Amino acid sequence: MKILVPVKRVIDPSFKVRLKPDHSGLDMTYMKMVMNPYDEAALEAALQLKERGMATQVLTVSCGTDDCVETLRTSLALGADETLFIEARYAMTPLVVARLLKAVAVREACDLVLIGRQGMGSDGNQVGPMLAALLGWPYLPFAEALTVEGGDVRVRSKTDRGFETLEAALPALVSVEIGLAAPRYVSMPSLMKAKKRKIVGEAAEALGVDMEMGVAVVQLRSPPERNCGTLLPDAAALVERLRAETGII
Amino acid sequence: MAILILAEHAEGRLDEATRRTATAARSLNGDIHVLVMAGDAHAETLSQQAASIEGIAHVWCATAPHLEAQLTEDTAAQAQAVLERGGYRYALMSSSYLGKRLMPYLAALRGTDLVTDVTKIETEDTFVRPVYAGSLLVVERLKSAVKLLTVRANAFSPAGVQTAAQAAAPIETVPPLPPKQAVRLVERRSEQSSRPELSRARIVIGCGLGVGKKDMPAVEKLADKLNAAIGVSRAVVEEETASSDYLLGQTGKIIAPELYIALGISGAVQHLAGVKDSKVIVAVNKDPNAPIFQIADYGIVGDVAEVVPELVGLL
Numbered sequence: 001m002k003i004l005v006p007v008k009r010v011i012d013p014s015f016k017v018r019l020k021p022d023h024s025g026l027d028m029t030y031m032k033m034v035m036n037p038y039d040e041a042a043l044e045a046a047l048q049l050k051e052r053g054m055a056t057q058v059l060t061v062s063c064g065t066d067d068c069v070e071t072l073r074t075s076l077a078l079g080a081d082e083t084l085f086i087e088a089r090y091a092m093t094p095l096v097v098a099r100l101l102k103a104v105a106v107r108e109a110c111d112l113v114l115i116g117r118q119g120m121g122s123d124g125n126q127v128g129p130m131l132a133a134l135l136g137w138p139y140l141p142f143a144e145a146l147t148v149e150g151g152d153v154r155v156r157s158k159t160d161r162g163f164e165t166l167e168a169a170l171p172a173l174v175s176v177e178i179g180l181a182a183p184r185y186v187s188m189p190s191l192m193k194a195k196k197r198k199i200v201g202e203a204a205e206a207l208g209v210d211m212e213m214g215v216a217v218v219q220l221r222s223p224p225e226r227n228c229g230t231l232l233p234d235a236a237a238l239v240e241r242l243r244a245e246t247g248i249i
Numbered sequence: 250m251a252i253l254i255l256a257e258h259a260e261g262r263l264d265e266a267t268r269r270t271a272t273a274a275r276s277l278n279g280d281i282h283v284l285v286m287a288g289d290a291h292a293e294t295l296s297q298q299a300a301s302i303e304g305i306a307h308v309w310c311a312t313a314p315h316l317e318a319q320l321t322e323d324t325a326a327q328a329q330a331v332l333e334r335g336g337y338r339y340a341l342m343s344s345s346y347l348g349k350r351l352m353p354y355l356a357a358l359r360g361t362d363l364v365t366d367v368t369k370i371e372t373e374d375t376f377v378r379p380v381y382a383g384s385l386l387v388v389e390r391l392k393s394a395v396k397l398l399t400v401r402a403n404a405f406s407p408a409g410v411q412t413a414a415q416a417a418a419p420i421e422t423v424p425p426l427p428p429k430q431a432v433r434l435v436e437r438r439s440e441q442s443s444r445p446e447l448s449r450a451r452i453v454i455g456c457g458l459g460v461g462k463k464d465m466p467a468v469e470k471l472a473d474k475l476n477a478a479i480g481v482s483r484a485v486v487e488e489e490t491a492s493s494d495y496l497l498g499q500t501g502k503i504i505a506p507e508l509y510i511a512l513g514i515s516g517a518v519q520h521l522a523g524v525k526d527s528k529v530i531v532a533v534n535k536d537p538n539a540p541i542f543q544i545a546d547y548g549i550v551g552d553v554a555e556v557v558p559e560l561v562g563l564l
Contacts, residue, residue: 013499016518017381026385037500094353095362117349120499121381124365125344126353129321133357138431139321141350154435158494160346161259161446165435166320175350178500179493214362218375219388226525229546231537235559238531238547246529248452248508249475249564 001055001148001170003046004110005080006101006127007062008036008119009071017121019222026220035071037178038116044181045146046114047079054148057081059108063100064088069199077186077194084108087201092213098130099209105135112153113173117142128175138168141175251280251306252339255328256299257347259439261291263298265449266343268407271302273400274341275408276370280306284331284423286324288317300417303409308418313425319347322429325355331423332359337395344399356397363397364389368404382499382522403448403505440494447495450478452508455497455524457482459513459534460553462490467557468512474564480504482514498523513553516541533557 011017012032020027035043049055060075062068063086072083086100105113113135118125132139138153144163145156154167155174205211232238242249252274257264267283274281283299285292285308292312300308311327328351332340340355342348344366356363368386369377375390376398391398411417447453452475460468472479480497481490497504499519509527514520516532516539524530525544532545533556542548549556 011381013519014517017384019385093362095357095360098357123380123382124353125349126356126363126365129350129352129354130357132321133325133354139350139354140432141321142346158346159437160257160264161439162437164437166432167435168432177493210360214392215364216390216392217387218390221377221386221388223379223383223386223525226530226544226546228543229530229548231542231548231550234549234551235556235563238549239560239563241547242508242529242531246508248529 001111002057002059002109003049003055003112003114004101004105004108005039005043005046005058005060005075005114007039007043007060007071007075008116009033009062009064009068010036010120010122013037013120019220023220033067033070035074036116036120038118038120038176040116040183041178041180042114042116042176043075043078043080044183045176047184048181049148055112059084059110061086061101061104063092063097063204066201069201072199073194073197074186076197077191078184079190083199085199085201086204086207088204092204092211093215094124094126095130096209096211096213098127098134100204100207101127101131102134103207103209105131111170112148113137115173115175117175117177128173132173135171135173138172139175140166140168140172142177143174143180144177146174146180250278250338251282251336252277252341253328253331253337254281254283255324255340255342255348255351256283256285256295257343257345258285258287258291258295261294263295264345265407266345266402267299268302268410269402269405270341270343270400271304271408272405273367273370274339275304277339278373279338282307282309284309284311284328286311286316286319286327288312288314290317296420297417300420301411303411305418308420309423310420311423311425313428315428316425318434320429320432320434321350321354322431323426324351325358326426326429327423328355329358330426332395340395340397342399343402345402348399352397352399359395359397361393361395361397362391363399364391365399367398367400382503382519383526384522444472445476445478447478447480447497447502448504450506452477453480453497453504453506453510453527454478455480455482455509455511455514456485457512457514458484458488464554464557467561470561471557471564474561477510482520483517511541511545512557514541515539516544
């Protein structure tokens with residue numbers, strides 16, 4: 001069984017993002033980039049399946065600019081067997097990314113896609129379900145637990161009220177919750193080995209998919225800042241103020 | 250031209266999120282239709298509930314035994330069939346787990362992009378959505394002829410419900426499509442909790458590492474008195490004293506209640522992003538330099554073990 005894990009490069013979630021003064025984009029000074037933590041959980045789950053003999057190969061893929069190579073190298077250092085870099089010079093919409101990933105999944109004859117449920121930051125929750133729809137593969141969303149047995153995949157899928165257990169035959173697509181698997185650390189020797197691997201990009205355009213973008217960013221805004229409030233001496237003062245000023249309690 | 254809302258429901262009850270989605274739809278131009286997809290047991294009652302929402306012009310009802318499971322493959326195909334009848338400019342659902350899994354799938358079936366988690370509708374084709382867990386807002390323009398959106402339920406108030414005396418919207422059945430049989434629903438479990446659900450509660454209490462195990466009975470009492478939901482910070486989940494279902498912040502629940510009470514939470518970036526849209530924020534922390542005080546309307550520098558029992562006594 002061959003597992004495809006798409007990995008996205010995102011801003012480290014412990015950093016506070018800010019707009020440039022002219023609002024033309026994000027201020028990237030001092031920002032650190034990491035592998036999307038949701039995809040990291042997906043990759044870890046894939047590596048564990050391989051270690052348990054459930055999978056033969058783990059393939060990672062990233063679509064974007066040159067910087068993605070660094071994230072792909074990390075995936076190799078973590079234990080991915082092969083990696084693919086789909087090069088594009090501009091930001092793509094989730095549907096275009098899903099189309100590119102479909103082309104990769106079909107060409108590479110993958111049996112299972114494990115994908116983070118959202119990109120940390122863009123918070124879209126779109127590429128996973130779109131890719132499942134385009135592939136026409138069973139879609140098992142929001143996996144908190146995952147097993148593969150005899151050509152079937154079973155997940156514990158998070159819902160609004162609790163969870164569902166869903167099951168489907170491979171090939172299938174599973175979108176991953178951050179808690180599915182705690183990522184391992186990269187060891188020094190495997191990092192050195194991954195550094196020697198050559199990662200060659202292939203042009204997104206060469207995959208022959210429709211690159212038309214159906215959504216455009218018009219503007220970025222900062223949300224209204226909250227003002228720092230009042231410090232109160234004790235619980236009694238708090239209750240008094242809440243009753244007098246908010247009417248909530 | 251019309252707007253189609255995909256109804257959300259569980260155990261025979263229409264979810265309040267659908268009424269909130271109806272409010273979002275009312276700021277768009279067009280008749281509002283609701284599509285109910287359900288198993289045979291509940292389809293009729295659910296359609297009636299949908300028809301009684303204020304501002305709804307028409308209800309479509311698709312019912313078949315397999316629709317009870319609400320599997321994405323089946324519901325997306327069914328919704329697509331209704332959209333193909335024509336006349337629709339928008340399709341909306343809330344950005345619940347159900348909406349998050351269904352709407353992008355439907356968009357891909359239709360070959361269009363969509364905007365998820367909309368908090369404000371600016372014009373007929375531009376929509377505001379928070380990114381970086383609300384640290385930034387992005388305004389996006391959607392080009393497709395039929396625009397698909399998911400809306401953040403707690404950014405819109407619930408539409409009213411008509412009384413029995415008022416005329417409800419007509420209900421029309423649509424032929425159900427055959428089951429896709431791609432995914433099997435083996436089991437469905439609901440969390441049994443006596444407390445309100447975190448993303449819907451009017452008042453939420455957040456517990457951080459500053460809340461000891463011994464303080465929990467007092468916190469529970471406070472939650473009882475306020476009918477509040479209880480959430481936790483990432484540090485508490487990492488200590489494995491609470492499940493990630495109760496996590497507040499960027500990787501957990503993003504909340505906007507009327508009142509948020511942060512107890513013993515210092516306020517990491519991811520946590521602040523997830524709670525800062527609360528109407529009123531109260532923070533209790535021993536450390537006067539805790540970042541949570543920077544977004545709190547009212548703060549008490551003190552020990553949770555002392556402040557919470559006092560609060561319980563005063564309420």
